[in-house]
Amino acid sequence: xxxxxxxxxxxxxxxxxxxxxxxxxxxxxxxxxxxxxxxxxxxxxxxxxxxxxxxxxxxxxxxxxxxxxxxxxxxxxxxxxxxxxxxxxxxxxxxxxxxxxxxxxxxxxxxxxxxxxxxxxxxxxxxxxxxxxxxxxxxxxxxxxxxxxxxxxxxxxxxxxxxxxxxxxxxxxxxxxxxxxxxxxxxxxxxxxxxxxxxxxxxxxxxxxxxxxxxxxxxxxxxxxxxxxxxxxxxxxxxxxxxxxxxxxxxxxxxxxxxxxxxxxxxx
Amino acid sequence: xxxxxxxxxxxxxxxxxxxxxxxxxxxxxxxxxxxxxxxxxxxxxxxxxxxxxxxxxxxxxxxxxxxxxxxxxxxxxxxxxxxxxxxxxxxxxxxxxxxxxxxxxxxxxxxxxxxxxxxxxxxxxxxxxxxxxxxxxxxxxxxxxxxxxxxxxxxxxxxxxxxxxxxxxxxxxxxxxxxxxxxxxxxxxxxxxxxxxxxxxxxxxxxxxxxxxxxxxxxxxxxxxxxxxxxxxxxxxxxxxxxxxxxxxxxxxxxxxxxxxxxxxxx
Numbered sequence: 001x002x003x004x005x006x007x008x009x010x011x012x013x014x015x016x017x018x019x020x021x022x023x024x025x026x027x028x029x030x031x032x033x034x035x036x037x038x039x040x041x042x043x044x045x046x047x048x049x050x051x052x053x054x055x056x057x058x059x060x061x062x063x064x065x066x067x068x069x070x071x072x073x074x075x076x077x078x079x080x081x082x083x084x085x086x087x088x089x090x091x092x093x094x095x096x097x098x099x100x101x102x103x104x105x106x107x108x109x110x111x112x113x114x115x116x117x118x119x120x121x122x123x124x125x126x127x128x129x130x131x132x133x134x135x136x137x138x139x140x141x142x143x144x145x146x147x148x149x150x151x152x153x154x155x156x157x158x159x160x161x162x163x164x165x166x167x168x169x170x171x172x173x174x175x176x177x178x179x180x181x182x183x184x185x186x187x188x189x190x191x192x193x194x195x196x197x198x199x200x201x202x203x204x205x206x207x208x209x210x211x212x213x214x215x216x217x218x219x220x221x222x223x224x225x226x227x228x229x230x231x232x233x234x235x236x237x238x239x240x241x242x243x244x245x246x247x248x249x250x251x252x253x254x255x256x257x258x259x260x261x262x263x264x265x266x267x268x
Numbered sequence: 269x270x271x272x273x274x275x276x277x278x279x280x281x282x283x284x285x286x287x288x289x290x291x292x293x294x295x296x297x298x299x300x301x302x303x304x305x306x307x308x309x310x311x312x313x314x315x316x317x318x319x320x321x322x323x324x325x326x327x328x329x330x331x332x333x334x335x336x337x338x339x340x341x342x343x344x345x346x347x348x349x350x351x352x353x354x355x356x357x358x359x360x361x362x363x364x365x366x367x368x369x370x371x372x373x374x375x376x377x378x379x380x381x382x383x384x385x386x387x388x389x390x391x392x393x394x395x396x397x398x399x400x401x402x403x404x405x406x407x408x409x410x411x412x413x414x415x416x417x418x419x420x421x422x423x424x425x426x427x428x429x430x431x432x433x434x435x436x437x438x439x440x441x442x443x444x445x446x447x448x449x450x451x452x453x454x455x456x457x458x459x460x461x462x463x464x465x466x467x468x469x470x471x472x473x474x475x476x477x478x479x480x481x482x483x484x485x486x487x488x489x490x491x492x493x494x495x496x497x498x499x500x501x502x503x504x505x506x507x508x509x510x511x512x513x514x515x516x517x518x519x520x521x522x523x524x525x526x527x528x529x530x531x532x533x534x535x
Contacts, residue, residue: 030446038453041462048467049307052321053314056307184296191300199306208302 009106010114017117031120039127042068057198059231062139064196066230069131071194071222074155076128078162079121085113086166087182090173096265109256113167132229139230151228154238157245158221162189164248165216167256174259189218197223217244271368272376279380294392301336305329321467327493329403331464333396334489339461340386340393341420342427342484347378351435352444360530371432371519378428408495415501419488422508426484429515436519439526460486480511 021028046068050061059067089112092098102108136143166189170182192212197219200209212219224241227234305328312325323331351374354360363370397404408416434451438444456462458481465473465486476482487504490496496504 027446030450034446034449034453037450041453041457044457045462048463049311051469052317052467053311055314056310057314184293188296188299192303195303195307196310199303199310202309203302203306 006106006110009111013115014117017115018119021119028120032123035120035124036127039072039124039131043131057196059196059198060139062135063226063230065135066132066139067196067222067226068194069128069135070155070226070229071190072124073128073132074158074162074221074225075190075193076121076124077155077159078166080118080125081159082113082163082166083121083186084116084118086163086170088112088116089167089170090182093173093263098263099265102260102263108260109167109253113163136229141230143229147229147233150233150238151225154225154228154241157241158225160245161217161241161248162221164245164252165189165218168248168252171252171256171259174263193218193222217241220244272372275368275373275376276380279377280384294389295396297336298396301332304332308332321464323464323466323493326403327405328464329400330405330493331489333400333404334493335461335485337393338420338423338485338489340389341382341488342423342459344378344427344431347374347428347431348435348448349445351432352438352448355438355526355530364527364530371523374432375428382424405493405495408492411498412491412495412501415496415498415505416488416492419491419501419505419508422505422512423484423488425512426480426508426515429512429519430480430484433515433519433522436522436526439522439529455481455484458482459484460489480515483508483511 043065046061046064049056050064054060056064089098092101092112101111104111166182166186169185197209197213200206200212200219203209209219220237220241224237228238308325308328312320312328318324320328354363360370363373407413434444434448437447441447458476458479460482465476465482468476483504487508491501491504
């Protein structure tokens with residue numbers, strides 16, 4: 001009953017987003033071309049790197065490409081379903097329009113988190129999946145249905161974790177109306193999580209690595225799923241990522257509820 | 269000249285309003301550099317070589333730091349898209365009605381913004397460069413340094429002209445923003461912002477040197493990094509000046525034809 005109602009809301013939101021996107025079709029296609037071009041640049045960079053060496057802290061070229069594909073997959077899924085929603089939270093707080101969401105007879109966090117779908121980012125998903133399949137084949141990985149299932153599950157954990165972290169950050173705009181934007185925070189998360197986590201271990205006695213794995217665990221989101229398929233499958237990290245995703249998700253709800261006590265509408 | 273000085277003064281005041289979290293965001297600019305440096309550390313270790321694409325490890329770190337300086341001069345956020353908005357929404361008419369040259373106005377405004385940015389950025393940049401001092405090349409001598417500064421000024425002019433010309437496209441294509449996104453991506457690679465162009469195979473590099481983008485970032489940076497002899501530095505500056513001149517002609521042509529097409533939409 002409850003699930004059915006929220007399911008219907010979700011379908012309605014997605015339909016609206018699709019209609020909005022298809023109103024500006026030309027823009028959509030240029031955006032998609034731009035994204036593909038960006039992926040091509042990254043692949044070129046990786047080729048240039050591996051012209052110099054055959055291994056980066058134990059990652060071969062195809063393993064690295066698989067990591068890049070996985071990173072693109074995770075970040076695109078997050079951007080598709082959650083980025084513009086998280087971004088909108090701080091905007092709604094600033095303008096006071098959050099009132100209209102809070103008044104509705106459904107979970108405010110749910111309504112805020114799923115209203116918009118970014119179909120441009122969704123177009124990256126097949127590109128990312130293609131890159132992963134190609135890299136895994138070249139690497140000569142034996143893929144079993146179990147591995148694929150586990151990979152999909154871990155990707156789910158990663159997207160959940162990113163959602164929880166970014167939503168929490170967006171919620172803080174109740175206290176800091178003008179803050180360094182969500183956009184730049186997301187940019188830094190993406191640039192940090194893109195690389196093999198091993199490269200951080202030797203910097204500043206491993207403090208940075210520790211912080212990015214255990215305090216703000218953004219390094220896990222691409223590295224753990226990539227390791228599941230093309231490198232060693234370490235169940236401890238898989239379990240840890242799953243745990244972090246659940247903990248952060250619950251924390252995001254708690255922070256949101258707490259923040260709403262402080263929310264004072266703007267203007268009249 | 270006096271009216272451009274006024275534009276300059278207004279832009280100075282405008283820029284100082286937003287000094288709030290400027291320092292934090294400037295430090296954050298260096299975060300991707302840290303990861304890039306860690307990546308190159310791993311690449312050097314993996315390759316077992318002393319130099320990659322004619323740069324040693326320390327030079328590679330310096331390269332990325334110096335690229336940040338070149339970007340301070342050459343990057344033009346919202347210049348092209350701003351022109352696009354003025355053309356699309358009819359805001360251009362307020363410049364057409366005044367006895368002022370639109371491109372001159374934009375230039376004066378941009379110079380003021382850049383100067384303020386530099387004055388404010390000098391503290392965080394000095395801190396970062398001081399922390400990284402062991403990686404940086406030795407003092408190159410006053411001649412090379414002056415040539416470096418001249419070359420950086422041309423990076424500014426080159427960045428300005430390229431973005432201005434792209435903005436002028438909006439007379440013909442009403443939405444330049446999405447095109448701009450494609451352009452920025454390609455420029456990130458072609459200018460040497462992504463990695464030093466000396467890492468590329470000769471064939472690819474031979475093509476890239478015929479484009480203006482490498483003269484925005486890569487070549488000015490090598491003047492300081494490689495302590496190029498004066499003759500070589502002057503050759504780079506001459507090419508920069510040529511590109512600025514050529515693109516400037518393009519801007520004038522686009523402007524004179526574009527304004528005739530301009531319809532001044534809006535109320």
